[in-house]
Amino acid sequence: MYRVDVRVRRNRGHDAWVPSAAPAIELLDEPDDGRRFTIPVRVRLGDVDRMGRMRFDAIARVLQDVATDDASDAGLDRRFGWLVRRTMIESRVPAGLGESIEATTWCTGIGRSWAERRSRIVGDRGAMIDAVSLWVQVDPSTARPTRIESDFTDAYGTASGGRVVSSRLALPSTPEGSQPGAPWHVRRTDLDPFGHVNNAATWAFLEEAAELDESARVGRAELEYLRPLERNGDDVEIVVDRSNSTTTAWLTSGDETLAAARWAHRA
Secondary structure (H helix, E strand, C coil), X not given: CCCCCCCEEECXXXXXXXXXXXXXXXXXXXXXXXXXXXXXXXXXXXXXXXXCEECHHHHHHHHHHHHHHHHHHCCCCCCCEEEEEEEEEEEEECCECCCEEEEEEEEEEECXXXXXXXXXXXXXXXXXXXXXXXXXXXXXXXXXXXXXXXXXXXXXXXXXXXXXXXXXXXXXXXXXXXXXXXXXXXXXXXXXXXXXXXXHHHCHHHXXXXXXXXXXXXXXXXXXXXXXXXXXXXXXXXXXXXXXXXXXXXXXXXXXXXXXXXXXXXX
């Protein structure tokens, strides 16, 4: 899909360059200055599980929508596309069916061809969900990374505070142990204009692995995209490792890992 290099970042308030930490692992506070963008959303029937709680794939769609609307509102050039590399969602109070929520987003870091985006969802019934994602800017014709240009830094540089992020990932990229896999079927409705499974649709496999219909939805969920997930006839399997309150899962095809995810429940 794409390959990215690790760079370095400048700490806020410091002049020296230091090795960059993995992105999208910190829930940084909303900035005092700089661009922030908010959209209203209502949690619909197609967004919730059997218990009436908003699923992670639905949350990911809201994060995707507010990011897209933000970029459009900022007047950024539409020559480029954006692909999600990693997302972390901290569900403190789940959103419920019919709840009116607001999603606010801002930039917390910029790299060579990627940017980190923080988001917060709050609801009129008390929903509180925080998220952070790493998005990679690509050329739609090649799906290869393209350099961030000045229009992006003009729009988001103040909010990011000069923080420069890398593109490293944090989850184990291969299944641990020798758990048997189960078939995972890619549907045509999951595909986006790049021919890959949309980032929001990919969250369905963590929903399945963590059996979230039955468990509480308070905790931290992470998803990383290692290779494109396509509907090309390859055998795709889901491999799951459960340990106490943590579920780690992978989508694999042969010897390749396509995506890795983790859910850590908190009482």
